[in-house]
Amino acid sequence: MRILGIDPGFGKLGWAVIDDGFKLAGCGAIVTGPGGDFQERLLAIYREIEAILDRFAPAVLAMERLYFSKNATTAMDVGKCIGVVLLCAAKKGLPCAEYTPLQVKRSLTGCGKSTKRQMQIMTGKLYGMKKPPSPDDAADALAVATCHYLASSSAAAAAIGGMGPR
Amino acid sequence: MRILGIDPGFGKLGWAVIDDGFKLAGCGAIVTGPGGDFQERLLAIYREIEAILDRFAPAVLAMERLYFSKNATTAMDVGKCIGVVLLCAAKKGLPCAEYTPLQVKRSLTGCGKSTKRQMQIMTGKLYGMKKPPSPDDAADALAVATCHYLASSSAAAAAIGGMGPR
Numbered sequence: 123m124r125i126l127g128i129d130p131g132f133g134k135l136g137w138a139v140i141d142d143g144f145k146l147a148g149c150g151a152i153v154t155g156p157g158g159d160f161q162e163r164l165l166a167i168y169r170e171i172e173a174i175l176d177r178f179a180p181a182v183l184a185m186e187r188l189y190f191s192k193n194a195t196t197a198m199d200v201g202k203c204i205g206v207v208l209l210c211a212a213k214k215g216l217p218c219a220e221y222t223p224l225q226v227k228r229s230l231t232g233c234g235k236s237t238k239r240q241m242q243i244m245t246g247k248l249y250g251m252k253k254p255p256s257p258d259d260a261a262d263a264l265a266v267a268t269c270h271y272l273a274s275s276s277a278a279a280a281a282i283g284g285m286g287p288r
Numbered sequence: 289m290r291i292l293g294i295d296p297g298f299g300k301l302g303w304a305v306i307d308d309g310f311k312l313a314g315c316g317a318i319v320t321g322p323g324g325d326f327q328e329r330l331l332a333i334y335r336e337i338e339a340i341l342d343r344f345a346p347a348v349l350a351m352e353r354l355y356f357s358k359n360a361t362t363a364m365d366v367g368k369c370i371g372v373v374l375l376c377a378a379k380k381g382l383p384c385a386e387y388t389p390l391q392v393k394r395s396l397t398g399c400g401k402s403t404k405r406q407m408q409i410m411t412g413k414l415y416g417m418k419k420p421p422s423p424d425d426a427a428d429a430l431a432v433a434t435c436h437y438l439a440s441s442s443a444a445a446a447a448i449g450g451m452g453p454r
Contacts, residue, residue: 160374161374161375161377161378161383161384162378164371164374164375164378165375165378165379168375168378168379188364189360190360190363190364193360194355194356194359194360194363195363197356197360197361197363197364197367198354198356198363198364198366198367198370199367200364200367201363201364201365201366201367201368201370201371202367202368202370202371202374203371204364204367204368204371205330205367205368205369205370205371205372205375206371206372206375208326208327208330208368209327209330209331209334209371209372209375211327212327212328212330212331212334213331213334217327218327
């Protein structure tokens with residue numbers, strides 16, 4: 123199962139594609155300059171995501187669920203960007219799974235209070251990389267994709283009476 | 289100048305297309321059921337907006353700017369929908385003008401405290417309609433399109449040394 127992980131954001135949107143068995147197919151970040159026209163930036167994100175979907179043909183999208191307790195304006199702007207990503211997935215008939223930062227941390231390290239550095243070390247180990255993907259947004263996208271992979275493997279193992287990763 | 293007015297929303301998204309001289313070319317609301325899949329609803333909005341742009345070929349998009357002071361989750365969900373609308377406009381190279389509810393009210397009635405009923409009466413007069421467009425979302429979209437028309441006419445008149453609507 124090929125999974126596209128997305129760390130949503132406006133300035134930088136991280137993405138990572140993984141295959142079964144902790145294989146990284148590709149990752150990166152879509153960067154749209156802060157000075158650019160807002161609509162143009164949405165269009166750039168749309169085109170890049172479409173290109174990633176065409177190139178890697180993932181079976182599912184895993185996205186980090188963001189919370190904004192205070193700043194509704196920021197929430198709306200990030201929402202615009204997430205809307206475009208979800209639309210791209212819907213156009214291809216791809217389901218989307220969402221995970222909170224806590225779920226991602228627990229899934230990868232067993233602890234919801236892991237630091238970013240600890241997350242990166244664990245990701246490095248799983249994928250046999252000497253250093254984590256750069257920029258951080260790509261590493262975060264890899265983490266959420268891995269979280270979905272572990273959750274699915276666990277669910278699949280449970281379904282056949284086995285034990286999934288804890 | 290043909291203007292597409294949009295009253296953004298997830299459950300109901302109002303739209304109205306107007307031409308110079310207070311002529312209504314078309315209006316309606318895109319309704320996506322609350323029970324439906326979120327991505328499917330975004331896709332439905334995308335397809336309907338694309339169809340409206342293809343059918344009416346407006347030159348500009350005028351959208352009501354929403355504020356959410358408290359509920360960031362609602363802001364993000366409406367943001368997803370607005371992101372899809374802005375993307376559709378960007379794909380056609382259409383600029384987007386945003387107006388606050390206060391600006392729309394002031395523009396149409398001269399008063400920022402106008403009631404919905406007063407707005408509807410004024411819109412009815414301008415477009416020679418016996419009753420305002422239904423549902424309310426379509427009427428709101430017509431109001432924001434009209435606000436942009438008045439603002440543009442005013443700006444154009446000022447540019448040639450005349451007087452625009454106040």
